[in-house]
Amino acid sequence: DQQVKQNSPSLSVQEGRISILNCDYTNSMFDYFLWYKKYPAEGPTFLISISSIKDKNEDGRFTVFLNKSAKHLSLHIVPSQPGDSAVYFCAATSSGNTGKLIFGQGTTLQVKP
Amino acid sequence: KAGVTQTPRYLIKTRGQQVTLSCSPISGHRSVSWYQQTPGQGLQFLFEYFSETQRNKGNFPGRFSGRQFSNSRSEMNVSTLELGDSALYLCASSLAGPRNEQFFGPGTRLTVL
Numbered sequence: 001d002q003q004v005k006q007n008s009p010s011l012s013v014q015e016g017r018i019s020i021l022n023c024d025y026t027n028s029m030f031d032y033f034l035w036y037k038k039y040p041a042e043g044p045t046f047l048i049s050i051s052s053i054k055d056k057n058e059d060g061r062f063t064v065f066l067n068k069s070a071k072h073l074s075l076h077i078v079p080s081q082p083g084d085s086a087v088y089f090c091a092a093t094s095s096g097n098t099g100k101l102i103f104g105q106g107t108t109l110q111v112k113p
Numbered sequence: 114k115a116g117v118t119q120t121p122r123y124l125i126k127t128r129g130q131q132v133t134l135s136c137s138p139i140s141g142h143r144s145v146s147w148y149q150q151t152p153g154q155g156l157q158f159l160f161e162y163f164s165e166t167q168r169n170k171g172n173f174p175g176r177f178s179g180r181q182f183s184n185s186r187s188e189m190n191v192s193t194l195e196l197g198d199s200a201l202y203l204c205a206s207s208l209a210g211p212r213n214e215q216f217f218g219p220g221t222r223l224t225v226l
Binding site: 034036042049089099100104 | 117144146148155156158163168169171205207214216217218219
């Protein structure tokens with residue numbers, strides 16, 4: 001049972017445009033969500049997070065939106081840069097499961113110059 | 114501040130052997146979590162240690178075990194290796210609690226022949 005799903009395995013966008021990566025979850029106990037970026041041969045790098053008490057969190061070019069009623073979150077990257085090309089994972093956790101992140105399958109983003 | 118370090122980076126073993134992987138967290142981080150990444154299953158949570166105690170556990174067989182030392186360094190052990198154990202094993206550390214982002218090491222690539 002996959003509790004966190006990223007239904008798009010890949011996404012390709014032009015440099016300077018917006019990249020939108022989507023993530024859905026099924027477990028209503030999740031109350032904290034994170035996005036990680038991963039390059040080959042490296043561990044995931046933390047990008048941005050959001051608590052379930054918020055619906056938006058912004059950090060530079062990265063914005064995460066949370067729609068609790070739809071159990072959906074998205075990561076917006078504006079403007080996209082070639083260096084953003086990587087695999088993006090969304091992850092979720094709950095207060096009762098410290099240290100345990102449930103990851104989606106990942107979306108490979110390619111930003112074309 | 115130095116990041117999370119994992120040793121060894123690469124390992125080749127044969128079926129039936131056992132293996133020990135090591136993780137040194139970021140200084141001051143007391144929580145260490147372990148994840149397995151495979152192409153088919155994605156990133157899956159193995160277990161989390163905090164103050165030398167296992168605080169959370171994923172759905173892996175008992176062949177997978179771990180421990181944490183008083184300096185927060187952690188080891189994980191896999192006994193009676195199977196071909197399916199071939200994976201990237203990632204360690205992540207955090208200050209504590211679900212609201213603290215986890216910072217990942219580069220991983221140990223284990224190949225079981």
